[in-house]
Amino acid sequence: MAEEQLHPLSTIPSKEDILAAHRRISPYIHRTPIISSAAMNELNGSGAQLFFKGDHLQKTGAFKARGALNAVLTHTANAQGAGFVTHSSGNHGAALAWAAKVTGQKAYIVMPSNAPQAKIDAVTSYGGSITFCEPTLEARETTALKVQEQTGAILIHPYDNYDIIAGQATATLELLQDATMELETIFVPVGGGGLLAGAALANHYFGKAKVVGCEPAEAKDAWESFNSGNWTPVKNPRTIADGLRTSLGHKNFPIIQQYVDRIELLSEEELKNAWKLVVSRTKQLVEPSAAAGVAAALRHQTIENLGVILCGGNMNLNPFE
């Protein structure tokens, strides 16, 4: 494995890169289950079978553990003990802290000063050092650069990184391997595009499905970029799907352009309804971002075998307050 660690990817992950990432991270991550639900299948009508990939049950409660660990393992030789740094208001920060801990290394996480306590607790529970900054993308990037200069830590971007993309691809690789039927369409939430680019590549190499990006209409930069052909940043995203508020990554965009069938936009009402349905019918706690894939799948009543990636399960619930 030591040799693999010396070579972070500098181009779009190949078939072998994704298989190598899977071999590399498999000893540490869960092979999350494929969840099916008679009640959800009935809702979808027409005998369609839904196969949910339960990555809300992944280490750290999200698929992000896959990419973060793959990046940490591939960059370890370069880090020379100085550790890793990233900026994140969400699941990637906890995932990088976890990946660093698993491999006995340091993690520095830059978080906005208004980050929710649960996210702060997650990072500290894995031993990550937090640096708070103003809640703007600019402040986050500047602060991360400063930490990088001071510590010598290697910056691991949450999604705009080929090793991250190769790691996230393993969720779809496992879905394709473990679903008991051949999938015709796979629905994947899209924020920065790490999961979607990985899904599109994994399906290109190992599957025969159409891969559909699922994005809140209130944060439709991927849809705009995909359909115009020009990278367009997100503007004032106001969606409950907090994991999907980011702009598409520059490395992710061309992969998505080439290998994704289409992007579907979901209204906030559809996201809320899909969240309630999947949680009440399957008793699985998923985060609102995961509802994007479910909501899009529920629109397609004539397609036979649908895969949906339940990307995470980290959200605060306070029903008794």
Added chain:
Amino acid sequence: MAEEQLHPLSTIPSKEDILAAHRRISPYIHRTPIISSAAMNELNGSGAQLFFKGDHLQKTGAFKARGALNAVLTHTANAQGAGFVTHSSGNHGAALAWAAKVTGQKAYIVMPSNAPQAKIDAVTSYGGSITFCEPTLEARETTALKVQEQTGAILIHPYDNYDIIAGQATATLELLQDATMELETIFVPVGGGGLLAGAALANHYFGKAKVVGCEPAEAKDAWESFNSGNWTPVKNPRTIADGLRTSLGHKNFPIIQQYVDRIELLSEEELKNAWKLVVSRTKQLVEPSAAAGVAAALRHQTIENLGVILCGGNMNLNPFE
């Protein structure tokens, strides 16, 4: 199977009665998984292993499907096509409607006029006929008797019934069979006592654990009855654990007295904390009643192998309103 259906139980279920109930219902119910969680084990400290029996993943979202189906199957010959009736504000109503549907029979469910819409929807989704009444126990019992007279349907009490108890016992039977280690204590929520009496019997016949009833301090009639030796009804139960607000059944009480080790009382604060912990760490949606078993287990840091029955997952969540 036809011969078994002719004989509803008139005494405390025997070892063979519980095995027969399990054979009878197994073709229709889920063998729910044993769930373990490294994060929950760590919380409990001292290397204790927690084994959760995931009956929130059971048909109808609760263990109640077990007892209701067993009762329906054993009473079917007597029903002569007239179907079944019960009164319930909770999971038993949906479970009886489901059990009747599975066996092609009618179900009449008496519900209080203030029953939550989700419970009403569950009953109607299984084809049950609802009769609404005033929200008092007296009105519920009178109305159920009236429906019984009008229709000839057989009344299936939610818990004060030996066939129900034998059915609920199968949850603990499966826990004992499927846990990978021998359990030293099993924590079971107690409301009417169907689940707890069944657990105590199953453990008496098939296990070696101590069985502990877990009850909200705000609805401590089982604790009072158990410790005084005199059946005592519940008074003004004000607990978030809506499934545990009922008084102990008369058939359940002596079984619990004989085979249960003790009853532990949980504060509302403990229930809320345990609910948040189990939901956030395992990503499994359980209802507040299930938190009673979790909360009690979390008190016991020195015991090695603990079983906890997650009794159900039916609750309304509206985080986006």
